[in-house]
Amino acid sequence: xxxxxxxxxxxxVLAVFPLVVTSDYFLHxxxxxxxxxxxxxxxxxxxxxxxxxxxxxxxxxxVGAYTAGLLFQHLQISPWWGMALGGxxxxxxxxxxxxxxxxxxxxYFALASLALGEGIRxxxxxxxxxxxxxxxxxxxxxxxxxxxxxxIALGLAALSVLSIQLVIRTKPGYYFVSIREDQDAAESLxxxxxLYKNASLALSSFWTGMAGAFYMNYMxxxxxxxxxxxxxxxxxxxxxxxxGGVGTIYGPAVGAFIMVAVQEFFRSGFFGAFDYLGRVTGxxxxxxxxxxxxxAHVLGFGILxxxxxxxxxNGIVGDWEKIRRNVFRIQxxx
Amino acid sequence: xxFFRVEKLVKQFGxxxxxxxxxxxxxxxxIFGLIGPNGSGKTTTFNMISGTYPPTSxxxxxxxxxxxxxxxxxxxxxxxxxxxxxxxxxxxxxVLDNVIAAAFSRENTMRGARxxxxxxxxxxxxxxxxxxxxxxxxxxxxxxxxIARAMATRPELLLLDETAAGLNPTESLEAVELIRKIRExxxxxxxxxxxxxxxxxxxxxxxxxxxxxxxAEGTPSxxxxxxxxxEAYLGTDYA
Numbered sequence: 001x002x003x004x005x006x007x008x009x010x011x012x013v014l015a016v017f018p019l020v021v022t023s024d025y026f027l028h029x030x031x032x033x034x035x036x037x038x039x040x041x042x043x044x045x046x047x048x049x050x051x052x053x054x055x056x057x058x059x060x061x062x063v064g065a066y067t068a069g070l071l072f073q074h075l076q077i078s079p080w081w082g083m084a085l086g087g088x089x090x091x092x093x094x095x096x097x098x099x100x101x102x103x104x105x106x107x108y109f110a111l112a113s114l115a116l117g118e119g120i121r122x123x124x125x126x127x128x129x130x131x132x133x134x135x136x137x138x139x140x141x142x143x144x145x146x147x148x149x150x151x152i153a154l155g156l157a158a159l160s161v162l163s164i165q166l167v168i169r170t171k172p173g174y175y176f177v178s179i180r181e182d183q184d185a186a187e188s189l190x191x192x193x194x195l196y197k198n199a200s201l202a203l204s205s206f207w208t209g210m211a212g213a214f215y216m217n218y219m220x221x222x223x224x225x226x227x228x229x230x231x232x233x234x235x236x237x238x239x240x241x242x243x244g245g246v247g248t249i250y251g252p253a254v255g256a257f258i259m260v261a262v263q264e265f266f267r268s269g270f271f272g273a274f275d276y277l278g279r280v281t282g283x284x285x286x287x288x289x290x291x292x293x294x295x296a297h298v299l300g301f302g303i304l305x306x307x308x309x310x311x312x313x314n315g316i317v318g319d320w321e322k323i324r325r326n327v328f329r330i331q332x333x334x
Numbered sequence: 335x336x337f338f339r340v341e342k343l344v345k346q347f348g349x350x351x352x353x354x355x356x357x358x359x360x361x362x363x364x365i366f367g368l369i370g371p372n373g374s375g376k377t378t379t380f381n382m383i384s385g386t387y388p389p390t391s392x393x394x395x396x397x398x399x400x401x402x403x404x405x406x407x408x409x410x411x412x413x414x415x416x417x418x419x420x421x422x423x424x425x426x427x428x429v430l431d432n433v434i435a436a437a438f439s440r441e442n443t444m445r446g447a448r449x450x451x452x453x454x455x456x457x458x459x460x461x462x463x464x465x466x467x468x469x470x471x472x473x474x475x476x477x478x479x480x481i482a483r484a485m486a487t488r489p490e491l492l493l494l495d496e497t498a499a500g501l502n503p504t505e506s507l508e509a510v511e512l513i514r515k516i517r518e519x520x521x522x523x524x525x526x527x528x529x530x531x532x533x534x535x536x537x538x539x540x541x542x543x544x545x546x547x548x549x550a551e552g553t554p555s556x557x558x559x560x561x562x563x564x565e566a567y568l569g570t571d572y573a
Contacts, residue, residue, distance in 0.1 A: 169444070171438045171442060171444070171447070174431065175435065177427060177435070178424050181423075181424035181426060181427060182425075184386065185418065185422035185424060186424075188386075188416050189435060189483060190487055191407055
């Protein structure tokens, strides 16, 4: 089908990427990008399609990561098995949370999800005998090369987007969007809104948990402040979806690419431009400027999100027609 | 046993009794009008029947089964559809997608739901706008979409809440035509309406309530001549 051509070409490009680019640095960035495709798309199912905004997706991410880490630490089970389980454990955390909190609507649900994320972070910090507390969990990575991790991340990203797309284009997808648009109208059309909100949460938390378990395998180290981080995961998931396009299939993927690029752009001091200038000119002020820029990526996110919300309220994918018209001066084909 | 019956239905909101012991019966194939001044408890009665909230007391029977207190989505599956007085289009979905979402209550496959939705849209005369976003429809279109969506759930009993309100005379005539067509199709209808020309011409029987209590029931001409109804609508000078 023609409408699937662009994603298929992109998938093919991503599949050959490690054969062309062998630099560990760029492979690492691409792995982060793919990880964010999974997390952003998951958040998008629950918030973008079903309208249940979550500020607590770090909970599912962290639970997935800890599932893999703890299984290895306590039972010496390979963290790759933990990866298979991570998604299910995250969904197991999600379901009772959904059962309790879905009677809450709108902002109240969002606040409850915020509490979930923060609550689980504290639990992971306090239960030192079980989780290692602030010491975190360390495991030996299975591979030295980044290429295997890259392909696993690619598989995760492709499978998560595909499964979400399948769900969205069938009955549950219609039900999710109906709930987002008007919950009472949805009930009157025979939609069990509680059931379908929980289904959406299960799908969303499952893939987020998988991403977390992959992260454990890849990074080899987690602690509560890293994987349960409000701004690094819960909020970042929201930004990824908003920039790319909330309620669109490929929006979070686009958002993930941009956010990872922006983050790296700042973190590396504009890809080392300041360090380079500093060496060339011999001026020390470039070094201190570089230091400032490195820490300014959050500011960069802030500006980016404000610009997107002002000019592309539906995100880059959601407002693609608008971009084509105004930036590329292409008239719509229809 | 009647096809549909509500028995001594009561709804209290805090200290306010919005509906007080309303009882009526509807026969299969009937168009049954529910009238009353603003705030008399008509929509509250609908909300109790359709499961938006449970009645404080009283019973609702549908095809011989007690159904009061069930959730709205269960009521829909039992075969009672409803429209909302303040229309509730699923705004950022097309008209077709709105109706497909409703059709999924009876169909599980995309193909089946789509076919059924297209038939319903044609029946309700919405084909020209089927690809339009629901939020961009004018009021007449939105009212029609409410009906199409309810019809797509294949109701045996359809509750219509002020379908003609806000429509111009031509549009309300078209609405009356559509309602007649729905009845001919075998669906029983309970309709709330303020526009007398509409309700008097379309109903087989009418039930009038005021301050939550029954004041009259009968054929349209009987109810129109009832002194209590005239008083409720026009004041004591005319009764």
